[in-house]
Amino acid sequence: MRVVRFHAPGDVRIEDAPEPSPGPGEVKIRVRACSTCGTDVKILRFGHHHIVPPRVMGHEIAGEVVESGADGWVPGDRVQVIAAIPCGTCAECRRGRMTVCPNQVSMGYHFDGGFAEHMIVPVNVLAVDGLNRIPDGLSYAEASVAEPLACVLNGQGLARVGDGDDVVVMGSGPIGCLHVRLARARGAGRVFLVDLNRERLDLAAALVGPDAAICGAETDVVDAVLKLTEGRGADVVITAAAAGAAQEQAVQMAARQGRISFFGGLPKDKPVIALDSNLVHYRELTIVGANGSSPAHNKEALRLIATGAVPVADLITHRLPLDRALDAFGIVARGEAIKVTVEP
Numbered sequence: 001m002r003v004v005r006f007h008a009p010g011d012v013r014i015e016d017a018p019e020p021s022p023g024p025g026e027v028k029i030r031v032r033a034c035s036t037c038g039t040d041v042k043i044l045r046f047g048h049h050h051i052v053p054p055r056v057m058g059h060e061i062a063g064e065v066v067e068s069g070a071d072g073w074v075p076g077d078r079v080q081v082i083a084a085i086p087c088g089t090c091a092e093c094r095r096g097r098m099t100v101c102p103n104q105v106s107m108g109y110h111f112d113g114g115f116a117e118h119m120i121v122p123v124n125v126l127a128v129d130g131l132n133r134i135p136d137g138l139s140y141a142e143a144s145v146a147e148p149l150a151c152v153l154n155g156q157g158l159a160r161v162g163d164g165d166d167v168v169v170m171g172s173g174p175i176g177c178l179h180v181r182l183a184r185a186r187g188a189g190r191v192f193l194v195d196l197n198r199e200r201l202d203l204a205a206a207l208v209g210p211d212a213a214i215c216g217a218e219t220d221v222v223d224a225v226l227k228l229t230e231g232r233g234a235d236v237v238i239t240a241a242a243a244g245a246a247q248e249q250a251v252q253m254a255a256r257q258g259r260i261s262f263f264g265g266l267p268k269d270k271p272v273i274a275l276d277s278n279l280v281h282y283r284e285l286t287i288v289g290a291n292g293s294s295p296a297h298n299k300e301a302l303r304l305i306a307t308g309a310v311p312v313a314d315l316i317t318h319r320l321p322l323d324r325a326l327d328a329f330g331i332v333a334r335g336e337a338i339k340v341t342v343e344p
C-alpha cells in the first residue's frame with residue numbers, strides 16, 4: 001500500500017509499505033480521509049522528539065473498518081479516530097483531565113498514522129473509547145475535521161465561552177475558523193477575527209462571517225477591538241497563532257474578568273512573553289492554556305458537525321489524493337487554504 005512516511009526533517013517520502021494486519025484487540029481501517037494541519041508541516045520541517053522514524057504521518061483520521069480483532073467493531077463500520085491518546089489510568093486521567101495525561105501518546109507519532117491506504121487502530125485507542133462511529137449523513141472528509149474541532153472545544157470549554165460574550169479570535173487559519181463557528185454555536189455575542197495576512201483573513205472571513213475582520217498589518221489590533229467593544233475589551237480572546245506578540249495583545253484587549261486562551265503554542269526557542277501582570281490582577285483576568293483534546297471532546301465534535309451546529313464541509317477547500325500529500329503540505333505551509341484533506 002501507499003503511505004506518507006517521515007524519515008528525517010525535510011525528508012518525507014510517499015512510498016510503498018506492507019499492508020498491516022490487526023493483532024488481538026486491534027482494528028484495521030481503510031483510511032478514507034486524513035486532514036492536514038500546521039502540525040504536519042512542522043513535523044516535515046523539524047521532526048518531533050516523539051517520532052522515531054520511519055513513521056507514517058497523519059492524525060486527523062476517518063475511515064472504514066475492514067478487519068476487526070476487537071469486540072463491537074465489524075467490517076463496514078464508519079469510524080473516526082482520536083489523535084491524542086491518554087493512558088486512562090494515571091492521576092490526571094482518573095480525575096477526568098485526559099488532555100493533560102503525562103503518559104499521552106499520539107497517532108502519527110508513536111503509532112503509524114492516517115496518511116496511508118490502511119491503518120491499524122491500536123489497543124490504546126480502543127481502551128479509552130477513542131474509536132468513534134461517524135453519524136449517518138456525515139462524510140469521511142467532514143469526520144476527519146472532528147479532531148481539530150475537538151481541540152477547539154477543549155479550548156473554549158476552558159475559556160468558558162458562553163452567552164453574549166464578545167470573542168476575539170487571533171489567527172484565521174482552519175483552527176481560527178473553527179473557533180469562530182464554535183463560539184457562535186455556544187451563544188457568543190459578537191465574534192471578531194484577526195490576522196496579519198490580509199489575503200488569508202479575507203478568505204476566512206468570507207467563509208465564517210465574523211462581525212468584523214481586523215488585519216493586524218494595517219491597524220492597531222488592540223485599538224480596533226477596544227473601539228468595536230465600546231472601550232470594554234473582549235470577554236474572551238483566543239490566540240490561534242504561534243506568535244508571542246498575539247498573546248501579549250490578547251491580554252491588553254481583554255475586558256474586566258476576561259478570559260484569554262493561549263490556544264496555540266509558541267516556537268520552542270521563543271516561549272517567553274512580556275506580560276503586564278497588573279492587568280491580570282486588577283482586571284481579574286484568567287489566562288488558560290489548551291493541549292489537544294480528550295476522547296469525549298472527539299465524540300462531541302462529531303455530534304456538533306453532524307447536527308449542523310458547527311458546519312465544516314465548506315472549510316475543506318482542497319481535497320487531494322495520497323500521492324499529492326507533499327503538495328497538500330505546501331498548500332498548508334503557504335496559507336493558501338483553510339482545510340486540506342488527503343483522500344488515500
Ligand SMILES: [Zn+2]
Nearest residue numbers: 037039060148
Ligand atoms: Zn492537526
Ligand SMILES: [Zn+2]
Nearest residue numbers: 087090093101
Ligand atoms: Zn493518563
